[in-house]
Amino acid sequence: MTASYEGVAKLGFGAMRLPLTDPDDVTAIDIEQVKTMVDEFMAKGGTYVDTAFVYHDGASETALREALVERYPREAFTLATKCLAWACASKEEAQACLPTSLERLGVDYVDYYLLHNLGGARTAKFDEYDMWNYVAKAKADGLIRHVGFSMHDGPETLEGILTAHPEVDFVQLQANYLDWDDPVTQSARCLEVAAAHGVPVIVMEPVRGGRLANLPERGAEVLAAADPDASQARWAYRFCLDLPGVLTVLAGASTLEQMQDNMDTFQAHKPLTEAERSAIAEVVAALRSVDLIPCTNCGYCVKDCPEGVKIPIALNLLNLEKQTEDNAFVKGLYSWQAAEGPASKCIQCGSCEAMCPQSIPIIDRLAEAVEHFEG
Ligand code: SF4
Numbered sequence: 422m423t424a425s426y427e428g429v430a431k432l433g434f435g436a437m438r439l440p441l442t443d444p445d446d447v448t449a450i451d452i453e454q455v456k457t458m459v460d461e462f463m464a465k466g467g468t469y470v471d472t473a474f475v476y477h478d479g480a481s482e483t484a485l486r487e488a489l490v491e492r493y494p495r496e497a498f499t500l501a502t503k504c505l506a507w508a509c510a511s512k513e514e515a516q517a518c519l520p521t522s523l524e525r526l527g528v529d530y531v532d533y534y535l536l537h538n539l540g541g542a543r544t545a546k547f548d549e550y551d552m553w554n555y556v557a558k559a560k561a562d563g564l565i566r567h568v569g570f571s572m573h574d575g576p577e578t579l580e581g582i583l584t585a586h587p588e589v590d591f592v593q594l595q596a597n598y599l600d601w602d603d604p605v606t607q608s609a610r611c612l613e614v615a616a617a618h619g620v621p622v623i624v625m626e627p628v629r630g631g632r633l634a635n636l637p638e639r640g641a642e643v644l645a646a647a648d649p650d651a652s653q654a655r656w657a658y659r660f661c662l663d664l665p666g667v668l669t670v671l672a673g674a675s676t677l678e679q680m681q682d683n684m685d686t687f688q689a690h691k692p693l694t695e696a697e698r699s700a701i702a703e704v705v706a707a708l709r710s711v712d713l714i715p716c717t718n719c720g721y722c723v724k725d726c727p728e729g730v731k732i733p734i735a736l737n738l739l740n741l742e743k744q745t746e747d748n749a750f751v752k753g754l755y756s757w758q759a760a761e762g763p764a765s766k767c768i769q770c771g772s773c774e775a776m777c778p779q780s781i782p783i784i785d786r787l788a789e790a791v792e793h794f795e796g
């Protein structure tokens with residue numbers, strides 16, 4: 422690998438949920454507030470700013486041009502953006518993403534360019550549209566400094582992609598204290614796979630889509646007892662900041678206040694003490710203390726499913742819903758994670774239940790998933 426990663430601060434700015442002037446219009450970004458957030462980020466040592474072609478329907482990129490690119494020297498920050506090729510109708514459309522992103526951002530190059538959300542059937546679209554060769558050429562032409570991809574799938578998928586693409590400079594993975602040893606997400610194993618390939622990691626979802634910053638009472642009270650002054654988000658970021666092999670941790674912010682808290686966490690960061698690690702373990706235990714489905718993600722059930730139902734994903738999301746008590750959030754995840762095999766495709770043949778070593782009543786659970794997530 423020839424890429425240099427020097428100068429990247431450990432806490433990045435994820436520009437996925439920027440403040441809006443009209444809550445019903447995702448493109449109506451409150452640019453004046455974004456400028457104050459960017460100023461706070463830059464003043465306190467931030468460097469890495471992450472956006473995507475699709476965030477805020479493209480308005481995240483244009484907002485960053487106005488709030489960051491046009492107000493700071495180019496060498497003061499590193500910019501990352503992404504191409505969601507699988508959502509494009511053609512190769513031409515997918516390959517038009519980079520020039521459009523460069524124009525929206527007002528830059529000649531991006532420091533980090535990601536093939537966005539690989540995994541499942543989505544991965545093949547990047548091959549079909551010849552995106553790997555496209556980004557390699559764009560890198561050779563100086564339009565991209567580092568090429569990588571983001572992925573929410575498990576370690577086997579990651580291993581497969583990194584083996585097929587040893588040219589990758591970095592990878593963006595989901596990691597947080599709740600997913601760390603989760604049997605489906607397997608964040609710890611994913612980071613091990615990246616390390617084995619010598620690829621640095623950008624951490625996404627450190628607060629699990631905001632859920633770890635808004636814990637149910639049984640988790641919140643544990644953290645409040647351990648440190649009444651620290652925000653829940655601060656605990657989540659601190660868990661990720663010291664993970665080995667991590668280039669930066671993407672912290673989302675939708676207000677100046679959140680950005681201030683993020684940057685104060687970054688500036689004051691000290692490794693977690695044993696007592697603090699125990700408090701986090703206690704939160705995880707509290708979140709999991711509800712009656713969870715004992716799925717280990719062994720995958721035996723899916724081998725013979727005639728309908729290709731994404732059984733472990735559906736069960737995992739039912740568990741996540743119980744842990745976070747947030748149906749709307751989990752329903753959003755289900756809409757794309759289970760898109761290739763929704764629970765409603767189940768024809769109740771029973772072959773999965775015969776295979777399940779945990780004796781889970783899968784058919785009943787899938788009916789629950791339909792009710793919770795497909796209504
Ligand atoms: S019962 Fe449903 S989920 Fe299970 S194998 Fe049959 S179709 Fe698939």
Ligand code: SF4
Nearest residue numbers: 716717719720722777
């Ligand atoms: S066989 Fe049972 S434990 Fe294994 S993934 Fe399927 S539901 Fe989960």
